[in-house]
Amino acid sequence: MTRKRADYVLLGTVAVLVMVGLQALYSASFALAMAEYNDPAYFILRQLIFAVPGSILMLAFWRIPYEVWRRFAFPVALLGGLALLLVLIPGVGVNVYGAQRWIQLGPLPALQPSEFVKLALIIYLAAWLADRPERIKSVGGGLVPFGIIVGLMVAPIMLQPDLGTTTVVVVTAIVLFYLAGAPSTFMIAIFGGIAAVTPLLLAASYRSNRMEAFLDPWKDPLGNGFHIIQSLIAVGSGGLTGLGFGSGRQKFFYVFGSHSDAIFAIIAEELGFIGTILVISLFVLLGFRGFRVAARCSDRFGALLAAGITTWLCLQAFINIGGITRTIPFTGIPLPFISYGGSALMATFCAVGILLSISRTTTQPDAEEEPEPADDPLPAGPRLAGRPRQSIVET
Amino acid sequence: MRGISLGRLATVGGVLAVLTLILTARIGYLQLVEHERYRAMANDEHWGVMRLEPHRGAIRDRHGNLLAASVATYRVLADTSKVKPEQITRIANTLAPLVNQPVEKLVTALATPPQPMLPADGQKLGDNTKITYKKTVLAERIPYTTGPKIEALGFLGIELERENVRVYPEGNLAAQLIGIVGRDQRGLAGIEADYNRALAGQTGQVLYERDTTGAEIPLGMRGVSQALDGSDVVLTIDRYIQRLVDQEADAAMTRHKADGVTIVVMNPQTGEILAMTTRPAFDLTKPNLNDPKAQELIRNRAVTDMYEPGSVFKILTMAMALEEKLVNPNTTYVDRGWVRKWDRDIVNWDGAANGTTTMTRLLVKSANVGAVWLSDLLGSERFYRYVYDFGFGRPTNIDLGGEAAGQVRTHNDPGWSPFDLATNSFGQGINVTPIQLITAVSAIANGGKLMQPHVVKQIIGPNGTRTFDPVIVRRVISEETSKTLRSMMVEVVNEGTSRAVIPGYRLSGKSGTTQIVTGRAYSDDQTIASFVVFPTDNAPFVVLTRVDRPKDSQWGGQVAAPIARSIVERLLAYYRIPPDNVKPGGLG
Numbered sequence: 001m002t003r004k005r006a007d008y009v010l011l012g013t014v015a016v017l018v019m020v021g022l023q024a025l026y027s028a029s030f031a032l033a034m035a036e037y038n039d040p041a042y043f044i045l046r047q048l049i050f051a052v053p054g055s056i057l058m059l060a061f062w063r064i065p066y067e068v069w070r071r072f073a074f075p076v077a078l079l080g081g082l083a084l085l086l087v088l089i090p091g092v093g094v095n096v097y098g099a100q101r102w103i104q105l106g107p108l109p110a111l112q113p114s115e116f117v118k119l120a121l122i123i124y125l126a127a128w129l130a131d132r133p134e135r136i137k138s139v140g141g142g143l144v145p146f147g148i149i150v151g152l153m154v155a156p157i158m159l160q161p162d163l164g165t166t167t168v169v170v171v172t173a174i175v176l177f178y179l180a181g182a183p184s185t186f187m188i189a190i191f192g193g194i195a196a197v198t199p200l201l202l203a204a205s206y207r208s209n210r211m212e213a214f215l216d217p218w219k220d221p222l223g224n225g226f227h228i229i230q231s232l233i234a235v236g237s238g239g240l241t242g243l244g245f246g247s248g249r250q251k252f253f254y255v256f257g258s259h260s261d262a263i264f265a266i267i268a269e270e271l272g273f274i275g276t277i278l279v280i281s282l283f284v285l286l287g288f289r290g291f292r293v294a295a296r297c298s299d300r301f302g303a304l305l306a307a308g309i310t311t312w313l314c315l316q317a318f319i320n321i322g323g324i325t326r327t328i329p330f331t332g333i334p335l336p337f338i339s340y341g342g343s344a345l346m347a348t349f350c351a352v353g354i355l356l357s358i359s360r361t362t363t364q365p366d367a368e369e370e371p372e373p374a375d376d377p378l379p380a381g382p383r384l385a386g387r388p389r390q391s392i393v394e395t
Numbered sequence: 396m397r398g399i400s401l402g403r404l405a406t407v408g409g410v411l412a413v414l415t416l417i418l419t420a421r422i423g424y425l426q427l428v429e430h431e432r433y434r435a436m437a438n439d440e441h442w443g444v445m446r447l448e449p450h451r452g453a454i455r456d457r458h459g460n461l462l463a464a465s466v467a468t469y470r471v472l473a474d475t476s477k478v479k480p481e482q483i484t485r486i487a488n489t490l491a492p493l494v495n496q497p498v499e500k501l502v503t504a505l506a507t508p509p510q511p512m513l514p515a516d517g518q519k520l521g522d523n524t525k526i527t528y529k530k531t532v533l534a535e536r537i538p539y540t541t542g543p544k545i546e547a548l549g550f551l552g553i554e555l556e557r558e559n560v561r562v563y564p565e566g567n568l569a570a571q572l573i574g575i576v577g578r579d580q581r582g583l584a585g586i587e588a589d590y591n592r593a594l595a596g597q598t599g600q601v602l603y604e605r606d607t608t609g610a611e612i613p614l615g616m617r618g619v620s621q622a623l624d625g626s627d628v629v630l631t632i633d634r635y636i637q638r639l640v641d642q643e644a645d646a647a648m649t650r651h652k653a654d655g656v657t658i659v660v661m662n663p664q665t666g667e668i669l670a671m672t673t674r675p676a677f678d679l680t681k682p683n684l685n686d687p688k689a690q691e692l693i694r695n696r697a698v699t700d701m702y703e704p705g706s707v708f709k710i711l712t713m714a715m716a717l718e719e720k721l722v723n724p725n726t727t728y729v730d731r732g733w734v735r736k737w738d739r740d741i742v743n744w745d746g747a748a749n750g751t752t753t754m755t756r757l758l759v760k761s762a763n764v765g766a767v768w769l770s771d772l773l774g775s776e777r778f779y780r781y782v783y784d785f786g787f788g789r790p791t792n793i794d795l796g797g798e799a800a801g802q803v804r805t806h807n808d809p810g811w812s813p814f815d816l817a818t819n820s821f822g823q824g825i826n827v828t829p830i831q832l833i834t835a836v837s838a839i840a841n842g843g844k845l846m847q848p849h850v851v852k853q854i855i856g857p858n859g860t861r862t863f864d865p866v867i868v869r870r871v872i873s874e875e876t877s878k879t880l881r882s883m884m885v886e887v888v889n890e891g892t893s894r895a896v897i898p899g900y901r902l903s904g905k906s907g908t909t910q911i912v913t914g915r916a917y918s919d920d921q922t923i924a925s926f927v928v929f930p931t932d933n934a935p936f937v938v939l940t941r942v943d944r945p946k947d948s949q950w951g952g953q954v955a956a957p958i959a960r961s962i963v964e965r966l967l968a969y970y971r972i973p974p975d976n977v978k979p980g981g982l983g
Contacts, residue, residue: 233440
């Protein structure tokens with residue numbers, strides 16, 4: 001297998017996202033930081049503390065041949081599972097806003113394992129699906145074990161409870177299963193099952209409150225609907241050009257989580273439609289380049305891993321922004337690369353490092369670099385060879 | 396070699412692309428189509444208004460001494476939505492000694508469930524998304540020094556609000572003159588009400604952008620219109636004289652078991668009121684606005700209430716006759732003790748027939764028959780013209796609210812009879828206010844000029860000072876008439892009113908005793924006893940004393956004159972006026 005230049009467009013996209021994110025975080029967080037810690041730089045400093053080792057990790061993962069992860073897939077998944085269980089143990093896990101999501105290890109900043117678990121599960125599933133290309137097409141060898149693996153990983157996240165992360169993990173797993181060649185009947189069965197389980201999920205009171213806030217926030221503008229209304233006011237009052245960087249008003253405690261889950265609302269308020277389009281374009285570019293890496297990877301594991309990571313990041317961005325703009329019900333998950341949260345930032349850096357590593361090993365010929373090989377062993381190859389760019393245009 | 400199916404990858408990419416398009420469309424709708432709506436909502440919740448309260452001006456006496464002033468105190472409020480239930484006991488125990496309230500009362504107040512302030516009726520919910528709660532008042536009038544201590548405790552939900560209160564460094568001094576302010580510091584009576592606009596100043600306001608707690612956003616936009624502090628109102632009142640007069644009035648109330656006492660001291664040269672008091676009075680420091688009887692006492696009755704002046708009025712009748720040169724001090728008339736007018740008899744107060752009497756003796760004996768004789772000489776035309784010129788029957792335009800015009804019925808009015816002219820000549824059948832009477836007497840004291848009485852000397856504001864100069868309304872009598880009459884009145888004091896005599900000083904005065912009309916007739920034992928007096932030459936003050944329904948004696952000369960004498964005696968010392976009989980020759 002040949003090593004090539006990594007996808008620098010992808011690297012550049014991520015770099016711009018992180019830069020924009022740090023700027024936006026400072027603007028969105030200084031008011032809260034001042035009020036709670038009497039230090040306007042409180043959040044931005046902590047984000048930088050994670051960003052520096054995070055980018056070093058990214059560079060390291062870029063250099064590590066991604067095939068290594070196939071070998072360590074199971075230990076990685078096991079470690080992730082254990083960390084998730086640790087969170088639920090009282091005394092080790094830290095409870096914030098009614099959710100048990102963090103581990104406090106001595107003087108180190110609190111870690112949120114579920115952010116890493118997303119990556120661990122993608123690695124494990126990619127390896128598992130790559131190992132048994134034919135067996136997964138059967139119910140006993142595919143659908144059932146797939147359900148068990150995903151269920152085991154998701155259960156502790158649901159217990160935290162963390163509906164947003166659960167959604168991201170489950171949907172990403174299903175996408176991987178689909179890309180690995182699962183029969184369409186399985187897909188129908190899975191979506192049927194989810195449709196059956198949804199009412200149960202809604203039973204949890206805070207979730208159905210969120211559903212009510214989503215359906216009609218104006219019914220209780222000072223209570224249940226307050227957060228979503230304040231987010232909408234931030235987004236809507238931004239207009240075309242925004243109030244100007246740093247000049248937002250909604251971060252003064254109107255928008256809840258202005259530095260973390262709701263940071264997009266502040267970006268929209270301060271930078272306007274131009275700014276929101278810029279951020280969304282960066283994620284579209286990230287998705288496009290990530291799927292391009294997957295499409296060009298001849299190795300089944302590498303392709304699944306690249307597609308899984310890309311799906312995860314794009315899906316999470318969609319669920320975050322969709323929640324803020326009342327396009328879908330709000331669930332508390334961070335906007336990748338931008339929201340305050342060290343664990344999430346480090347996990348996404350690692351994922352991008354792996355993506356870059358996969359991009360170096362693509363054997364699918366690049367038109368600009370080398371001529372297209374004539375002997376493509378896959379029957380589908382020649383038929384689709386000229387199409388990937390036009391079929392994966394917008395993500 | 397290809398890792399995965401490109402078709403399936405394209406499907407996933409396509410789904411993500413569709414989701415992205417939906418999201419972009421939604422954001423475009425929010426930011427471009429609905430922008431104005433959300434901007435209005437944002438403005439609605441971001442802009443707050445803060446009132447800037449001006450400092451209310453002080454009321455001072457003529458020398459600048461404070462009579463009424465505003466002092467900042469604190470009101471302690473609780474936003475019970477922010478008070479943590481487990482903290483209530485601790486907060487109550489800590490605050491109780493500071494605000495001087497029982498702990499249980501504070502606990503009850505702190506445990507009040509928060510009442511959200513809902514948008515006004517008709518306002519669409521959702522257009523107004525600020526969450527504010529009604530605040531519970533824990534304590535008021537907390538001293539300015541205690542406020543910072545409470546602030547320093549830093550209890551969540553406990554808030555301080557500035558509250559201005561009116562204080563009276565001289566206690567109840569000049570209560571009716573100063574008047575009262577309401578809880579909102581707006582003047583309700585007296586100078587506080589009449590000069591409210593000057594005292595109050597102008598409220599300013601700050602428009603500012605706020606966070607959810609109502610605090611101002613740093614570097615937010617703000618619009619400020621500064622408050623304009625109120626002006627100080629400097630009265631013509633002299634603190635020393637007012638104190639003296641208040642004390643004398645209180646003493647007279649007790650000594651004579653009187654229904655009321657009115658004392659006015661005026662500078663006849665300028666029209667400045669130096670002191671003004673009426674009894675019974677209300678307590679300036681603890682006004683009770685709920686009791687209608689107490690409310691009655693707030694009125695400044697020296698200006699608002701009328702009475703029949705009685706014999707004091709004879710000096711005015713005499714002034715008219717002198718001015719018209721109908722008589723001189725030695726002109727005589729024959730006093731038979733009674734005179735018949737319009738089929739009714741008028742007798743002297745003591746029933747005596749004085750025989751051939753000079754004009755000076757007429758005043759000394761206070762002969763009603765003599766006054767009637769003078770009015771016959773004058774005739775109604777001239778008499779009532781002078782009555783008006785002396786300022787009766789119309790307001791003096793003193794700078795105080797609620798002034799009564801008085802009541803004078805002339806020959807031009809329906810129901811008038813010559814009998815009215817006869818009784819008016821000695822002060823019956825005519826209603827005047829104390830301020831009208833002392834103003835008229837001042838014209839005699841100052842050489843013939845009717846001055847406009849006033850109590851405000853200066854208004855000292857942040858943008859300058861306004862001074863009120865003496866205003867001469869008109870000349871009523873000549874210098875010569877004034878001088879003649881003043882000398883005649885010296886005899887009145889020395890021979891007629893021994894209780895007003897101060898050895899060594901020439902004082903001009905006249906007493907009056909008015910029978911109070913009960914039902915349709917004059918009562919014999921219910922009277923208003925009054926006295927006016929001033930130093931004969933270059934008088935710096937005129938004193939009017941009036942006692943309503945004294946119980947020990949009904950005569951002005953016996954009841955009202957000694958009060959006036961006591962005041963004049965000390966005023967002479969206060970003004971350092973040497974006795975007339977030791978004045979070095981050539982200067983006097």
